[in-house]
Amino acid sequence: MSLPSLQSLVEPDRVHRSVYTDPAIFDLEMRNIWERTWVYCGHESQVPQVGDYHTLQIGRQPMVMVRQKDGSVRVLYNRCPHRGVQLCGNQRGNTGTGFVCSYHAWSFHLDGKVRAIPLKQGYEGTRLDMGHPDCSMKSAARVDSYRGFVFASLADEGPGLLEFLGDAKVAFDDMCDRSPLGEVEVVPVCHRVVQHSNWKxxxxxxxxxxxPSVTHQSTGVPARRVEQRVKADQGAAPLFFHYLSAFATSFDQWDSVQTVNFPRGHGILKAYMGLRPTDPDTVAYETLMKQAYGEHKAEEFLSRSIHHVLIYPYLSVQSPLQQLRCLRPLAADKTLSEIWHFRLKGAPEAIYRRSLWYFNLVNSPATMINADDLENWTKGQWGLQASMAGDWVSFHRNHGGDEERDGVLYSNKGTSEVVMRSQFKAWSEYMAPALAAAQA
Ligand SMILES: [Fe+2]
Structure with a gap:
């Protein structure tokens, strides 16, 4: 199948609709982005005990993250080298001291090395060699972690994890630094949603x-009305009203925030989320933070201006509320998202309840916020699949007004579409060699 050139797909201020719809382009993305770059696998606390595992997709590859006897975490291909059957059929669990294939009982140590092949005599005189790596489970080429967040790359070569993350590693610093112990722990149940739209x-x-002022107005405005009524009646409204009423923020207010767009498509939407009221729970928590880090450092950690951090092409981290959403693309028009939240180790239970509220009120697929986004993305996919309705997707807003310093693009306005332009700059860098090769 012939592929279009990069130049015909991506222009500085618009992109061709086929980057969202063409299965051949999706296939190239899997091979040249997802199966090469560092991909988030999970948090170490998802697999606390020896033998605990968690399965995931990296691009099109079925993988399993598993805790080893020595305490380390490995990421293996979830495939028996005998007939190719997946060794872990569940999303998570404990596999004991090793993996056993449910088909013919080939078994493997937790590091993937073959342990036993039943009925050995049938293999005598054949080419099968238990000492050959082909008889063991294959490992991801590289595995690394940052502050408990585990990543794997299926490519031997390329930048290291910290180089890949660059300044976007603040997502994990901001999340962990808000714990008096400097660590977070995953809440081991996530929402899993299949979005009927391209991952982009x-x-x-x-x-x-x-x-937000358009899509989420129908939630934000009523929530603000109720919040104001509760405040008038009772003097104060619980913080969770703010999570929804914040979506009634005006265009002007959104324009006053800034996006910071790093190389490789990562970025930050700044803005303070108003999470420092002066109620007894917050005061108790801030006291713990000051005891742990000292006045100056605690203030630095608690006042970071972050709304979201994006690790391109798959992670959205709302670090001030310990939320993390991760994409696993399934097809050009189908994307699995995992929605996680975390507990700040050493912080009072009341502070954790705030993360849980946000998880359930905003990021859960059962809320009006997430549901309204999902509807837009599905309708967007349908619109772009129409072959005669128009070819281009516009990212013109504030084009030419971006300020670049040391490879970082700063928006002049919060609502600038520099975010999308920056993501497609990264996309083009990942995809250029493959598209050029397809042209040759
Ligand atoms: Fe939204």
Whole structure:
């Protein structure tokens, strides 16, 4: 199948609709982005005990993250080298001291090395060699972690994890630094949602400060009315009203925030989320933080101006509320998202309840916030699949007004579409060699 040139797909201020819809382009993305770059696998606390595992997709590859006897975490291909059957059929669990294939009982140590092949005599005189790596489970080429967040790359070569993350590693610093112990622990149940849209819709949406005042107005405005009524009646409204009423923020207010767009498509939507009221729970928590880090450092950690951090092409981290959403693309028009939240180790239970509220009130697929986004992305996918309705997707807003310093693009306005332009700059860098090769 012939592929279009990069130049015909991506222009500085617009992109061709086929980057969202063409299965051949999706296939190239899997091979040249997802199966090469560092991909988030999970948090170490998802697999606390020896033998605990968690399965995931990296691009099109079925993988399993598993805790080893020596305490380390490995990421293996979830495939028996005998007939190819997946060794872990469940999303998570404990596999004991090793993996056993449910088909013919080949078994493997937790590091993937073959342990036993039943009925050995049938293999005598054949080419099968238990000492050959082909008889063992294959490992991800590289595995690394940062502050408990585990990543794997299926490519032997390329930048290291910290180089890949660059300044976007603040997502994990901000999350962990808000714990008096400097660590977070995953809440081991996530929402899993299949979005009927290309993965790029989600990534663009996360730092899109232009959309909340439209898409989420129907939730934000009534929530603000109720919040004001509760305040008038009772003097104060619980903090969780603010999570929804914040979506009634005006365009002007959103324009006053800034997006910071790093190399490789990562970025930050700044803005303070108003999470420092002076109620007894917050005061108790801030006291613990000051005891742990001292006045100056605690203030630095608690006042970071972050709304979302995006690790391109798959992660959206709302670090001040310990939320993390991760994409696993399934097809050009289908994307699995995992929605996680975390507990700040050493912080009072009341502070954890705030993360849980946000998880359930905003990021859960059962809320009006997430549901309204999902509807937009599905309708967007349908619109772009129409072959005669128009070819281009516009990212013109504030084009030419971006300020670049040391490879970082700063928006002049919060609602600038520099976010999408920056993501497609990264996309082009990942995809250029493959598209050029397809042209040759
Ligand atoms: Fe939204």
């Amino acid at each position: 819709f989600f990534m663009e949406n996360q730092l899109d400060a232009l959309h």
